[in-house]
Amino acid sequence: xxxxxxxxxxxxxxxxxxxxxxxxxxxxxxxxxxxxxxxxxxxxxxxxxxxxxxxxxxxxxxxxxxxxxxxxxxxxxxxxxxxxxxxxxxxxxxxxxxxxxxxxxxxxxxxxxxxxxxxxxxxxxxxxxxxxxxxxxxxxxxxxxxxxxxxxxxxxxxxxxxxxxxxxxxxxxxxxxxxxxxxxxxxxxxxxxxxxxxxxxxxxxxxxxxxxxxxxxxxxxxxxxxxxxxxxxxxxxxxxxxxxxxxxxxxxxxxxxxxxxxxxxxxxxxxxxxxxxxxx
Numbered sequence: 001x002x003x004x005x006x007x008x009x010x011x012x013x014x015x016x017x018x019x020x021x022x023x024x025x026x027x028x029x030x031x032x033x034x035x036x037x038x039x040x041x042x043x044x045x046x047x048x049x050x051x052x053x054x055x056x057x058x059x060x061x062x063x064x065x066x067x068x069x070x071x072x073x074x075x076x077x078x079x080x081x082x083x084x085x086x087x088x089x090x091x092x093x094x095x096x097x098x099x100x101x102x103x104x105x106x107x108x109x110x111x112x113x114x115x116x117x118x119x120x121x122x123x124x125x126x127x128x129x130x131x132x133x134x135x136x137x138x139x140x141x142x143x144x145x146x147x148x149x150x151x152x153x154x155x156x157x158x159x160x161x162x163x164x165x166x167x168x169x170x171x172x173x174x175x176x177x178x179x180x181x182x183x184x185x186x187x188x189x190x191x192x193x194x195x196x197x198x199x200x201x202x203x204x205x206x207x208x209x210x211x212x213x214x215x216x217x218x219x220x221x222x223x224x225x226x227x228x229x230x231x232x233x234x235x236x237x238x239x240x241x242x243x244x245x246x247x248x249x250x251x252x253x254x255x256x257x258x259x260x261x262x263x264x265x266x267x268x269x270x271x272x273x274x275x276x277x278x279x280x
Contacts, residue, residue: 006166006211007099007111007237008230013264015241017055022267023048054107055240055264058094062087063256080257087259088243095263099237100213108265111235112217112224116271120151122279131279132223133171138180138190144280145175145194149205149227152275160273161203162227171223171280172210218278228274235274238264 013020032042062083072079102110109115122144126135133141145165152162167175176191188196191208198204205227218224228235241262249256268274 006164006209006230007235007266008232009239010232010236010267011239011242013053013055013238013240015262017240017264019055020053020238020264021050022053022269023050024269024271053109053238053264053267055238055262056098056103056106056108057241057260057262058091058098059258059260060087060090061256061258063254065255066253069255083257084245084259087245087257091243091259091261095239095261097213098263099266100211101217102265108263109267111237111266111268112213112226112276114266114268114271114274117268117274117276118151118155118272120148120275120277122148122277133174133280138178138182141175141178142180142190142194145190146197148225148275148277149198152227152273153203156272158203160270161229162273162275163204163206163229165205165208165225165227166211166214167208167225167280168215168223169210169212170215171225172208175208218276222278223280224276224278225280226274226276234270235266235268237266240264 032040034041064079064083069079072082098108098110100110100112102108102113122131123140124131125140126132128135130136133144136144149162149165152160172191174190175194176189178190179186180188180190180193195205195208199206211226214224214226216223239262241260243259243261246258246260249258
């Protein structure tokens with residue numbers, strides 16, 4: 001699953017669970033220097049917002065007739081294995097879609113539309129007052145990337161530091177292939193220079209990745225980008241049950257196999273650790 005490379009997968013929720021609960025914690029308070037002989041230790045307060053996640057079963061299946069089986073055996077093919085691989089790919093694509101976009105009809109939350117994740121407003125100083133990368137100079141694109149990832153560090157006073165910047169495929173290719181600065185013979189691109197400077201910065205971005213699901217995910221079909229930290233205490237994708245095949249069912253001369261996988265959608269414990277931007 002492509003979502004597994006972008007988001008950590010958790011198997012903590014039991015496969016038979018229908019729901020799971022978690023809390024979003026907000027800590028308030030400040031530490032102090034303890035005076036000699038003092039005992040006035042400041043206490044912090046924790047405010048917990050309880051949320052409930054739901055586990056859903058994703059299913060598909062395949063079937064074949066006895067003549068299909070005989071033809072495959074004659075050709076030296078393993079029809080069971082081939083059909084199982086196809087069934088797994090189809091289920092994993094659906095789970096990927098749910099991981100990124102969620103499904104409000106089934107109370108599943110997605111990575112790209114999670115509640116309370118803040119948005120960054122991109123400057124509209126491209127051609128025709130546009131915000132898109134296609135209308136901007138390399139210098140403007142670099143500025144947009146730098147200010148976007150800095151917004152989380154600034155808003156949280158450095159507590160939250162994104163390490164991954166994900167872009168739609170077209171914008172990713174543009175950033176990684178466009179020379180920077182303009183007309184420079186340095187061999188640098190926007191992306192290579194951006195990563196070089198970020199990796200020199202404490203808490204800077206360490207990787208840029210293409211993410212196809214960001215295309216058209218914004219308001220009115222706008223393309224998005226997202227900056228985040230890939231840690232289980234920040235966000236996770238629940239997979240209580242990995243791909244599983246039921247026993248083969250035979251009816252007359254036909255064979256049928258039902259497959260399933262269970263997902264609990266995405267859980268984000270610290271929405272302020274992420275940031276979205278749309279209109280790129």
